[in-house]
Amino acid sequence: MRNLLIPLSFLNMMLFQNCRSSNKTIVYKKETSQQVEADSLTGRSTKEQRKTEEGKKIDDGYQRYVANIIEAKKNPQNPFEKLTFTKAVLYQFKSGPESMFKEGTRDLIPxxxxxxxxxxxxxxxxxxVGDTSTYGQATASCFIPRHGVIxxxxxxxxxxxxxxxxxxxxxExxxxxxxxxxxxxxxxxxxxQSVRPMKGFSKLGRKRLVAFFKKCGLKYPYDxxxxFDEE
Incomplete structure (x- = not known):
């Protein structure tokens, strides 16, 4: 009988240990699941906060742009009227880079x-270019210039x-x-507030610019x- 009690006691102890181990596993899995969920919520909250902050920066930047346009409408300026220079050159070029200068330099393109x-x-x-009547139409989204003054x-x-x-x-x-x-x-x-830009040349402005190019002896690609010129 005593011999039977020892194995039974051993079995009971093993079962008890297994139960404790299983309970620990369940608790661990539950805690891990809760932690993963908490981390996920934290990550989601951080992303949403970052997105909100980025959106606010964009909105703030755009509203500053709007404020600048409002000021420009109230007090339109042509800084070239006060520019000190000794020579001005009108250029025409075939291809349309976005600048008359080579990138990162003050060297002219061909x-x-x-x-x-x-x-x-x-x-x-x-x-x-300083007359407000020169402007008033929309623009295209590209910028492939053919003329410039330096x-x-x-x-x-x-x-x-x-x-x-x-x-x-x-x-520009x-x-x-x-x-x-x-x-x-x-x-x-x-x-x-938002801005609907109307900084494109008006029909009058286009006529004046084309006439100026021709008067200076430069060929203009189309009349x-x-x-932008249709009636």
Missing amino acids: MQDEKVLNMAQAREVITI FYDTQNKPVGHITICMGCNFL SFPYISAMHFHSVIEDFGNG KHPL
Whole structure:
């Protein structure tokens, strides 16, 4: 009988140990599952918070852009009127890079044609690009310019430039010409405002620019654009 009690006691002890081990496994799995779920919720919360912060940065940046456009509409500026220069050159080039300068340099890309402007011609183009009536249409989303004007100082270094794309219907410049946004439309949108840019050349502006190019002896690729010049 005593011999039977020993194996039974041993079996009971083994069963007890197995139960304890199983309970520990169940508890561990439960704790692990809870931790995974908590980590998942934390990760999801962090991602959502990051997305919210990024969205806020974008919204804040856009609202600053809107504020700049509103200021430009109230007080349109043409900084070229005060620019000090000794020479201005009108350029025309075949292909349409986004800049007249080689990337990262002040070296000019190869030009198709160029014309050194006299002071009256330089002032004329400055007047055209600074006149709010030169603008008022939409633009294309591309920018493949064919014309540009560069202003030089006494050391023959560029101090300003205007890059003009008649095909895409707008210009880019340094210094920036805020007058181009005079006709842009400000609209209420959600908790803020949005801009419908109308910085594209008006029909009058396009006619004045084309006439100026031709008067300076540069060839213009087309007289009328099928989108921006149609009546």
